[in-house]
Amino acid sequence: MSIAMFVWTFGDFVDAIVLAAVAILFAVFVVVMLFFKAWEYLENRSNRKRAKKGGRR
Known part of the structure; x- marks a missing residue:
């Protein structure tokens, strides 16, 4: 039971990460x-701006 709970909480932890x-x-x-x-x-x-200042070539 404790192992299952650990796996469950660890799964939630991994999901959060x-x-x-x-x-x-x-x-x-x-x-x-x-x-x-x-x-x-x-x-x-x-x-x-540069084009306006220099004009078109």
Whole structure:
């Protein structure tokens, strides 16, 4: 009985760890995506400014 209880609680523990790991990975993925979107946006803005100043070749 105690072994079964231990396995049961250990299973819950593993589930919690897996859920936490998935949540962390998802959060990191979202942050990286947002970072790249922001980087792209800033690069495009600076490129547009440069194009306006320099004119088209």
